[in-house]
Amino acid sequence: MYKYDDFDQKLVDERVIQFRDQTQRYLDGKLADTEYLPLRLQNGIYIQKHAPMLRVAIPYGMLNSIQMRKLAHIARTYDKNYAHFTTRQNVQFNWPELKDTPDILAELATVQMHAIQTSGNCIRNTTTDQFAGIAGDEVTDPRPWCEIVRQWSTFHPEFAFLPRKFKIAISGTTEDRAAIRFHDVGLQLVKNEQGEIGFDVYVGGGLGRTPLIGELVKQNLAPQHLLTYLEAILRVYNQFGRRDNKYKARIKILVKALGVEAFAERVAAEWQYLVDSPSTLTDKVINKAASFFLDPAYEANPSEGDFAQQRADNKAFSRFVTNNTTAHKQAGYVAVTLSLKKTGVPPGDVTDAQMDLIADLADQYSFGELRISHHQNVILADVKKSELYALWQALEANGLATPNIGKLTDMICCPGGDFCGLANAKSIPVAAAIQERFDDLDYLYDLGEIELNFSGCMNACGHHHIGNIGLLGVDRKGEEFYQLSLGGRAGRDEANVGKILGPSLKQELIPDAIEKVIKVYVENRLDGELFVDTYHRIGQEKFKERVYA
Amino acid sequence: MPNIILNGQIVDDNWQLVSLDGELPAGGKVLLPYPLWLSGEVDISAFEAIGVWLPNDTVLDEQAKALDALPVIAVDFPVFSDGRGYTLARQLRERFNFKAELRAIGDVLQDQLFFMHRCGFNSFAVRADRSIEEALAAMKPFSVSYQAALDQPQPLFAQRWA
Structure with missing residues (x-):
């Protein structure tokens, strides 16, 4: 997964300093409520019924075991020993104190995490397929593109105060598991007859009060133009999106009002000034981004051990295999979905102890990496079949093996x-x-x-x-x-x-x-x-x- | 006399802002509303200098090419949470190649100056009830930016990944 260098680290460290100052000025009465509001929202802090809620970003749902342990630590230290995974593949804490939030952000920064733009009228966390990189039906891995978009959208100076929030999803598979047509921008990776990849760009989907399905605005956009084209879309939205009524302020309303052709024309008119500008991606940059998402060190054709026998002998294990594992491109491996939908537990909730356990299991069985799905479950993406039984036993003992993935109760x-x-x-x-x-x-x-x-x-x-x-x-x-x-x-x-x-x-x-x-x-x-x-x-x-x- | 931040310094400011329905002053340096300036109805010879301010719903078209000759253009932020002014600033700088003073006016607060500066503003009329000194000190909370913008012509990836 992506690893920060000094630049990325400096940015999140400086964010902590900035937010500490903003919060202090607010607590000192030097910033009005209305002025602090968008500042705290762009750091994921809502004021909720009982306490502020802090939403922490998990970029496109990828998490490592060190980060998961940090989340467990935060739940234990600043919250009531649990956290909630969201439909944007993020995580929320329901009970922190406002005055503690700068300290929590400082803790997060030590493990390359933050809460930047997890709320507010700005570009939010980009989401994708929870099986990215391991799915058999993939055109190409969407995660390098998610990371490129993440960097571009982080503190984008022009788009920090949009009419309303803005959500982007990217899918790299033919079966769309990222609900791209229900996003402000949905990007579908496609391959043309020459084998070159591109993006089909959908704009104006969304849920909320006015559910609409995104429309195709640009077919087969060459990948080097991704950022400049996104910039053109955002610019048209920033300039012409409605600001008089927050319920009509999403880009879907603008696309609908103009009609998709007229909207596309405005984007094209703006894009002509941006295309081939320095934000154009080069092969070298694209390859560098891809280098963070190479396959882990899979064992070639590993033995399945007693897997078949264990499955035959144990009905509960067999149910788990049927429901909670997904085929893997690598022979001998599966992806395992841990159900956070146990009856009686609020969907998406995990305790600090469960988070620590999940981190340990990721280290032991899945190269130390984890994913959060927009269905609010946790995935260990690279598990050997021979180790599945042992993993299942550990999950079963801790309430994480409910065999209901994709079923009615996996809501x-x-x-x-x-x-x-x-x-x-x-x-x-x-x-x-x-x-x-x-x-x-x-x-x-x-x-x-x-x-x-x-x-x-x-x-x-x-x-x-x-x-x-x-x-x-x-x-x-x-x-x-x-x-x-x-x-x-x-x-x-x-x-x-x-x-x-x-x-x-x-x-x-x-x-x-x-x-x-x-x-x-x-x-x-x-x-x-x-x-x-x-x-x-x-x-x-x-x-x-x-x-x- | 009011002051502003200009090119990183706090300086006196003697431009007079003419509101959309306001009276014209007798003389001096004036910032005219863009629609009024476009109308050609103002006798500009009456003034020591003329600048223009843009309402934030302005759409820049062919007529905007003439702005290039002005010593100052201001962009209004009626409320800081309305971000249209950022786009106008970039368009003025990048598309219309405007080189002179570009000033943010209206609800201009310290927590937005960094973004404004990145989009090409070099002049800030900080809201009168706020400390302009504190605003100046807080202008650059970040030493790293991912995107290409007016303060950094190349995106970070061109620097570290090329």
Whole structure:
């Protein structure tokens, strides 16, 4: 993974000094609330219900064991012994004291971490496929490009005060696992007939109040032009994006208002002044970026040891292998997904002890590296099959081996009304009630892959619009209700926003409603058909009749 | 007399800012609103010197080429969190090749000066209720920048990875 040199280190060290000064001036009353607000937000600090929340950046979800131990240390020292992984592959602490945040940032800087631009109206953490670099269907590894974008976007002087936040995702595979068409900019790596790589550039996707699917603005952009082209897009947005209404300020509204052709023309008009400027990438620079993401020292064709026998002998282990491992380009290896979706534990939450354990396991079994997925799980990307059983035992003993990846109970979920100041409704207890309802593993497996995404409010941190089943917390006259939508999905070519099923429901009715939806699926599915495909084939009506009968 | 930061120094400033609907002063050095200046309705011979200030929703087109002759252009930040002025500054410097004084006016606060300077501003009318000395001292919180900009023509990668 990427390693800082003196330049990168100096930048985060100087950031700590700067933020310490800003926070001190705020605490001394020399900076007004309104002036400190964007400064702290651009350092990931929200003022929440109980305490400030600190969101720490995990660039494109890559983390090493040293960094994970530091996160555990921060959870133990400054928080209540746990942390929460987010849908932007970042990590949040829910209980730090504002006055401690400069010290926390100083601790993070010692392990090449920071909280820069994890919030605020600026370019946020670039996200990608959690299986980048190991997936068999990859055009090319997206991570060097993520790092190039990370550097370019960090303290970009022109784009620190955009109309609204700005999120970029990059996918290097044909199957899009990064939901690129639901980002302000989605970059799809493609290869042309000559074998040269390029980017299909999608702009104007997003969730929130107005879910929209990103549109293709530039096809097969030559890679050396990536930064200047992004700069042109951002410049058009900075200049013409709406600033009068924060709910209409995302770039998707601008793209929609102008129409994608007119938007693309404006970008092209701006780009002509930027193309071939010094920000143009050279092969040497691209190769240097790629050099940080070379394969680890895999063993060639390692023995699988007793793997087959262990699997045959142990049903629980076998379930784990089926559900929590992903095929690897390297023979004898798999990627292992640790489930942070154990019933009764808020989705995405880990304790300090679990984080320390995960760090140790990464050192022992996966070259000391970890990844966070936008599904809020942790991945050990390079595990030998022969060591899988031992790894599973350690995970199982510590509540990290729930065999539910990709299944209904592996839900994406925001922290909701228990923590978040924006939320209309709680999410965690409802998520737990659903998990309890579907606790029969054989039934769960029979249902196959179903994405259930849950947001506590319209801001859609839980990506409810693109859940096959989406749940949204709404406020009805001071009471917490939940709106159910069906049929959403990510994916480059099949991206779809879920459709609201009907009137919102009370909390206690939600597990029943989901069970009814599932039954309609089971009754109507064709052999091997996924939930979302059945829904799109038979339409909404049958589901609606059953839920509101 | 009010003062500003100009090229890293605190200096007196005697430019008079004319607001969009404001009265013209009798003489002296004036910063005219860009639309008024474009209209050609002002008798510029009445003044010792003429500069222009740009509202931040200005779109620079062919007409902006004439700005090149001015001794000072100011860009307004009605509120510091509205970042359109950064783009205007870069366009003036990079596209229109403006070389003279480029001044940030309005809600100009110390925590934004670094970004402003990188985008080509060399002059800062720090908000009157804030210490201009403290602002000057805090102008350069970072000694490293990743991107190419006006203060650093090459991106960092050209320096360390080329």
